[in-house]
Amino acid sequence: MIPTATARPVTAETFAQEVVQRSMEVPVLVDFWADWCAPCKTLSPILDRLAADYAGVLDVVKVNVDEEQMIAQQLGIRSLPTVKLISQGRIVDEFVGAQPEAQIREMLARHLPDAAAPGMGAEAEAEPAEERLARLEAAHQAKPDDAETSLELAEVLAMHGDTTRASDLLASLPVDAQTKDGAERVRAYVLFADALQDAPERAALEARLTETPDDHRARHQLAARLFSEGEHEAALEQLLELLARDRSFDDAIARRSLVAAFNILGSTSELTGRYRRRMSSVLL
Numbered sequence: 001m002i003p004t005a006t007a008r009p010v011t012a013e014t015f016a017q018e019v020v021q022r023s024m025e026v027p028v029l030v031d032f033w034a035d036w037c038a039p040c041k042t043l044s045p046i047l048d049r050l051a052a053d054y055a056g057v058l059d060v061v062k063v064n065v066d067e068e069q070m071i072a073q074q075l076g077i078r079s080l081p082t083v084k085l086i087s088q089g090r091i092v093d094e095f096v097g098a099q100p101e102a103q104i105r106e107m108l109a110r111h112l113p114d115a116a117a118p119g120m121g122a123e124a125e126a127e128p129a130e131e132r133l134a135r136l137e138a139a140h141q142a143k144p145d146d147a148e149t150s151l152e153l154a155e156v157l158a159m160h161g162d163t164t165r166a167s168d169l170l171a172s173l174p175v176d177a178q179t180k181d182g183a184e185r186v187r188a189y190v191l192f193a194d195a196l197q198d199a200p201e202r203a204a205l206e207a208r209l210t211e212t213p214d215d216h217r218a219r220h221q222l223a224a225r226l227f228s229e230g231e232h233e234a235a236l237e238q239l240l241e242l243l244a245r246d247r248s249f250d251d252a253i254a255r256r257s258l259v260a261a262f263n264i265l266g267s268t269s270e271l272t273g274r275y276r277r278r279m280s281s282v283l284l
Contacts, residue, residue, distance in 0.1 A: 110230030158189035188260035
């Protein structure tokens, strides 16, 4: 099957072949959209560019939820646009809403580490993220009291590890802005970034846990490492294990990290729903 240069439509009849089976060869990015959805139209040209840039290493397809309601129901689609990345027949990452192109490329980079887009080296791939940060910095300097810009800047800073500045920006926002979803995501990114400070590499953490399964700090660091690398389900498993072993460790860090992960994944994520239920079972 030769990938096309734009996101191509799939139906209930072709989904198994063009998504599930195809994902055994290359990851498949699936866009769930509708004609009446304005954010979907904003996202569409971005996905077309990704389809062209990553041709051969990533397939990009789209599902019209009005025409393919059965697929949407089976995958728990409740908000549009919803985009899921499927690899080896499993959902390995996802997002909801018209995300910036740089953020989507960052997500893909976690799963396609050796698959630079044609004509785009590592420096070029990083450029969109740098441009977004520069744009937000300039906007924030021009209007430092603009809560929406400040919140977006805080989220970008947190995503890139500048947790001190992100936290300071968040603290400077009005109280009502600090309760928005974006603010919760900032706190979530900060929590995971803090866990990774001075954390050993993944292999070292896994070896440490094999030798000492009750090393709760190592387990939490491993969960943060896995989550940052896009292995969300594996990270959630480690956090659930930590919760089961010692729910009070480090001021209930397992529960707080699970909630942080849910905030980043979004309320419509299948992983969020499934692991929130499992967390409740452990706590009860």
